[in-house]
Amino acid sequence: MYLPLGLRAKVIILSLFLLCLPWLGYEYVWEMEKYLRHGQEKTLEGTTQALATALHERPKLFDNQASFLTQVQKGRDLYAYPLSGPIQLDGKLEDWQLYRHRKLHYGKEHIVYQQNAQQDINLNFTHMVGKYGGYLYGFFEVNDANVIYRSKNSLRVDRNDHLVMATLAPNNLFMRYVIANTKDGWLSAYQLPQDPTQSMPVIPENRIQGQWQKTANGYNIEFRIPLEMIGSKLGFAIHNVDDNEVRNLTYIVGTSATTSVAELGTVLVPSPEIESIVKGMGHNSSRIWVVDNHGRVLARSGDIRTSSNTWDIDLVDPKTESAWAHFHKQYLLPLYYKILTRPPQDFIDSLQDSTELSGSHIENALAGKQASTWRLTPDSKAVVLAAASPIWIDDKVMGVVIAEETTHGIRSLRNRALEKLFNVILTIMSMGTLALFIFASSISSRIRRLRDQAELAIDSQGRVKHQITPSRNRDEIGDLSRSFANIVGRLSQYTHYLENMSSRLSHELRTPVAVVRSSLEHLSNQSLDQTSKKYVNRAQDGVNRLHLILNNLTEATNLEASLLHAERTIFPLKKVIGGCMQGYQMTYPEQRFDVLIEDKLMMCNGVPEYIAQLMDKLISNAIEFSHPDTAISVRLNQHHKQAILKVTNIGPKLPEDMSEQIFESMVSIRPQMPTNKPHLGLGLYIARLVTDFHHGTIKASNVSGNVSRVLESQTDKTIPQSDELNQSGVEFRLILPLVETV
Amino acid sequence: MKRIAIVEDEAAIRDNYKEVLQQQGYSVQAYPNRPTAMLAFNARLPDLAIIDIGLEGEIDGGFTLCQSLRAMSSSLPIIFLTARSGDFDTVCGLRLGADDYLTKDVSFPHLLARIAALFRRSELIGSSPIEDNLMIRNHLQIDGNRIQVTWKLQPIELTVTEFWMVHAMAKHPGHVRSRQDLMQEAKIYVDDSTITSHVKRIRKKFLAIDNEFDCIDTVYGMGYRWDSV
Numbered sequence: 001m002y003l004p005l006g007l008r009a010k011v012i013i014l015s016l017f018l019l020c021l022p023w024l025g026y027e028y029v030w031e032m033e034k035y036l037r038h039g040q041e042k043t044l045e046g047t048t049q050a051l052a053t054a055l056h057e058r059p060k061l062f063d064n065q066a067s068f069l070t071q072v073q074k075g076r077d078l079y080a081y082p083l084s085g086p087i088q089l090d091g092k093l094e095d096w097q098l099y100r101h102r103k104l105h106y107g108k109e110h111i112v113y114q115q116n117a118q119q120d121i122n123l124n125f126t127h128m129v130g131k132y133g134g135y136l137y138g139f140f141e142v143n144d145a146n147v148i149y150r151s152k153n154s155l156r157v158d159r160n161d162h163l164v165m166a167t168l169a170p171n172n173l174f175m176r177y178v179i180a181n182t183k184d185g186w187l188s189a190y191q192l193p194q195d196p197t198q199s200m201p202v203i204p205e206n207r208i209q210g211q212w213q214k215t216a217n218g219y220n221i222e223f224r225i226p227l228e229m230i231g232s233k234l235g236f237a238i239h240n241v242d243d244n245e246v247r248n249l250t251y252i253v254g255t256s257a258t259t260s261v262a263e264l265g266t267v268l269v270p271s272p273e274i275e276s277i278v279k280g281m282g283h284n285s286s287r288i289w290v291v292d293n294h295g296r297v298l299a300r301s302g303d304i305r306t307s308s309n310t311w312d313i314d315l316v317d318p319k320t321e322s323a324w325a326h327f328h329k330q331y332l333l334p335l336y337y338k339i340l341t342r343p344p345q346d347f348i349d350s351l352q353d354s355t356e357l358s359g360s361h362i363e364n365a366l367a368g369k370q371a372s373t374w375r376l377t378p379d380s381k382a383v384v385l386a387a388a389s390p391i392w393i394d395d396k397v398m399g400v401v402i403a404e405e406t407t408h409g410i411r412s413l414r415n416r417a418l419e420k421l422f423n424v425i426l427t428i429m430s431m432g433t434l435a436l437f438i439f440a441s442s443i444s445s446r447i448r449r450l451r452d453q454a455e456l457a458i459d460s461q462g463r464v465k466h467q468i469t470p471s472r473n474r475d476e477i478g479d480l481s482r483s484f485a486n487i488v489g490r491l492s493q494y495t496h497y498l499e500n501m502s503s504r505l506s507h508e509l510r511t512p513v514a515v516v517r518s519s520l521e522h523l524s525n526q527s528l529d530q531t532s533k534k535y536v537n538r539a540q541d542g543v544n545r546l547h548l549i550l551n552n553l554t555e556a557t558n559l560e561a562s563l564l565h566a567e568r569t570i571f572p573l574k575k576v577i578g579g580c581m582q583g584y585q586m587t588y589p590e591q592r593f594d595v596l597i598e599d600k601l602m603m604c605n606g607v608p609e610y611i612a613q614l615m616d617k618l619i620s621n622a623i624e625f626s627h628p629d630t631a632i633s634v635r636l637n638q639h640h641k642q643a644i645l646k647v648t649n650i651g652p653k654l655p656e657d658m659s660e661q662i663f664e665s666m667v668s669i670r671p672q673m674p675t676n677k678p679h680l681g682l683g684l685y686i687a688r689l690v691t692d693f694h695h696g697t698i699k700a701s702n703v704s705g706n707v708s709r710v711l712e713s714q715t716d717k718t719i720p721q722s723d724e725l726n727q728s729g730v731e732f733r734l735i736l737p738l739v740e741t742v
Numbered sequence: 743m744k745r746i747a748i749v750e751d752e753a754a755i756r757d758n759y760k761e762v763l764q765q766q767g768y769s770v771q772a773y774p775n776r777p778t779a780m781l782a783f784n785a786r787l788p789d790l791a792i793i794d795i796g797l798e799g800e801i802d803g804g805f806t807l808c809q810s811l812r813a814m815s816s817s818l819p820i821i822f823l824t825a826r827s828g829d830f831d832t833v834c835g836l837r838l839g840a841d842d843y844l845t846k847d848v849s850f851p852h853l854l855a856r857i858a859a860l861f862r863r864s865e866l867i868g869s870s871p872i873e874d875n876l877m878i879r880n881h882l883q884i885d886g887n888r889i890q891v892t893w894k895l896q897p898i899e900l901t902v903t904e905f906w907m908v909h910a911m912a913k914h915p916g917h918v919r920s921r922q923d924l925m926q927e928a929k930i931y932v933d934d935s936t937i938t939s940h941v942k943r944i945r946k947k948f949l950a951i952d953n954e955f956d957c958i959d960t961v962y963g964m965g966y967r968w969d970s971v
Contacts, residue, residue: 514846551933
């Protein structure tokens with residue numbers, strides 16, 4: 001993983017896998033919905049079966065219907081559409097507006113009889129029948145150029161435009177009725193004789209009621225007949241007479257021929273018995289149809305729109321107005337319903353008032369099998385489940401019970417489930433993410449802390465400054481911290497050992513040196529011959545050298561010790577440095593110094609003696625490295641709240657990577673020159689100790705070029721610029737914080 | 743005959759010093775450790791004790807011994823002669839009542855000079871100052887014979903080393919004496935910071951008597967100067 005991401009970001013990314021949860025939940029709910037639908041199917045099928053059971057083997061219900069026909073023909077086989085209200089018999093047809101789409105149009109293709117085959121048929125009519133409250137209502141809207149009324153004083157009823165109704169009455173008599181008006185207004189209805197060939201005598205039949213109204217294009221007949229007069233076979237025929245004088249029948253257009261029972265069409269009147277049975281089921285949660293074997297509706301009950309409430313009726317939560325509920329309502333639900341869809345309460349129900357049903361489930365049922373189908377409403381807003389069961393009579397399927405329900409209930413249920421699921425998932429996800437985030441934060445902060453500790457533990461010069469406090473945590477980071485602490489501890493012990501090396505060494509060496517020394521002094525006090533004296537002197541020289549080394553060694557140690565409890569005072573840095581420089585001028589008369597001290601007091605908080613000691617070290621170091629005949633430049637300036645001291649000498653450069661290390665204890669990088677002074681590399685170490693004590697910084701760097709120019713301007717003695725060696729050197733830059741002078 | 747006790751665990755050094763002192767006509771008893779030394783001191787106190795700090799397994803045995811000796815006698819001169827040159831040990835030793843603190847690299851003549859000075863001081867305690875060796879600088883009186891310094895007529899307890907340093911500074915008031923000069927005068931060879939702490943101690947001792955004291959002037963980078971005014 002080389003992504004430039006923090007642990008936290010990584011964990012957050014990993015926690016994206018939590019996003020699988022909603023998917024899983026959704027899948028689960030989907031499965032559940034599948035089962036629910038299946039269940040709903042079975043329930044509906046059960047419902048239909050139960051209803052079918054109530055209707056099995058009851059031929060009476062089907063006997064007077066056209067159920068035994070192998071085929072029904074539109075126009076000939078009529079269907080009495082259940083009307084929603086009574087019809088005002090005024091011949092004006094406004095009441096039928098609601099059912100306009102159900103009316104049938106009859107024209108030349110419905111010709112029953114024609115006197116002259118060449119004659120144009122220019123009569124047509126629209127017609128429909130309906131059923132309401134024990135009556136069969138119906139109307140004929142006839143387009144007829146010549147309306148011929150019955151003569152007022154004619155006994156014949158067939159020498160004019162008239163309507164013949166023929167039916168096989170429930171008492172199995174073939175009954176024919178004629179409507180032949182002498183004028184517009186209340187219908188004049190007559191019963192025709194039993195013999196189909198006869199049209200006389202007629203008996204007035206006042207149970208057939210209605211109006212005859214002339215219109216612009218012809219005439220309207222609006223009528224009603226009590227249902228008990230009508231059997232399952234029924235035919236209507238408009239007899240047309242065109243000539244007012246001759247009054248011959250020109251042709252007949254009708255739903256079927258009316259001359260014999262065999263020729264009659266059928267009428268299907270939705271069966272009130274079945275309806276009462278269906279109602280008796282007391283099952284109103286779904287819409288139930290009973291259709292005959294032609295798919296024509298015998299009975300219907302229930303409403304598909306109310307059915308959606310049955311599933312979720314028990315889902316209504318008690319009204320709570322808690323903050324959570326408010327939040328849920330205000331923010332969550334709108335969010336959810338961007339994904340979910342609420343089942344709409346207004347969808348187009350194509351079967352709202354169908355008279356014939358079709359579909360695979362009905363075909364299956366007619367074939368004797370239970371079946372169910374799903375279908376979308378035309379506006380795709382709702383899914384309707386329909387289940388069908390056959391009704392058996394004498395091993396023949398005589399009809400089908402169909403139950404329909406929308407899946408709204410299930411969808412509401414699913415939505416509820418999903419809402420709850422989303423709530424839970426949101427909670428889990430946010431809590432999980434939060435927990436992961438906190439966990440990752442704590443881990444990363446712990447690691448960062450450890451890193452910071454590790455960074456702080458060792459300074460830029462590689463010295464151990466602080467110990468790492470080992471973590472008590474028993475996990476891997478704790479382990480890491482502990483091993484870091486161990487490492488740093490051991491390292492600091494070793495560093496400590498190295499740093500104390502000098503003092504211990506000097507301490508250990510002092511005693512033997514003292515032994516040698518005192519012994520030599522004894523020897524030198526003896527009266528010795530020349531040769532022995534020579535050796536004694538040499539030995540004493542050596543011992544003195546050793547002694548000097550030991551002093552140098554202990555100087556740093558002693559300084560370290562005394563720095564621990566040194567008393568700070570506020571002193572003028574300018575005076576200290578100035579005084580030091582004067583002293584050096586006296587101490588090293590042959591060395592040129594080029595001193596530039598800004599005329600500011602530069603009050604510093606510390607110990608002036610130590611600063612002087614530091615200067616000693618810097619200057620002696622500069623002198624030792626200085627090329628002969630070059631000046632050492634010393635600059636002291638104040639820069640804001642800091643004093644900047646630069647000690648520059650011209651001489652050999654420092655190795656590139658040693659600029660920090662030269663301040664370490666026991667580091668000496670001077671060229672090995674034969675000298676009578678011991679070099680332990682402690683001088684600059686002391687300088688650093690003092691600098692640290694004063695909270696300053698000290699750096700060594702190579703400089704070139706400008707040194708000589710500075711010197712030129714300061715001294716009247718020109719410096720040979722022949723080789724570059726003369727121009728390059730080392731600059732020590734010391735920065736000390738100053739205190740505000742009051 | 744003066745009796746000097748040397749307590750030192752390093753046999754060679756012990757014997758060397760013993761021999762040197764004996765050559766100078768002192769009677770010398772040498773002890774390798776504290777218990778034996780204490781036994782002898784309980785029997786009879788020496789006229790001067792030279793003690794090493796680290797004694798056979800007792801890191802600070804010398805300090806303990808010094809304490810016991812001081813308890814026995816307040817006037818007995820005690821010199822620490824040790825390899826430990828640290829500031830801390832010096833302060834400790836002097837605080838315990840030692841008259842001087844030397845590192846083992848001191849040469850025989852210097853050691854002998856100190857011993858002589860201490861004897862002189864203890865001999866002349868209580869006697870009146872001898873005029874010819876009296877140096878007076880304003881409030882400061884330095885008696886070279888008795889190794890005594892008084893400030894505003896109050897005696898100041900100085901070690902021999904400190905005495906010689908004050909002496910060196912006051913000899914030429916107004917002149918800067920470098921650390922090197924002071925070292926030579928005090929007959930010790932130490933590093934600069936040790937000199938610095940010596941001077942600090944001297945200042946403190948004067949300040950304890952007179953908190954207005956500011957005659958010892960630090961000339962940064964060069965040394966110290968006695969300002970009588």
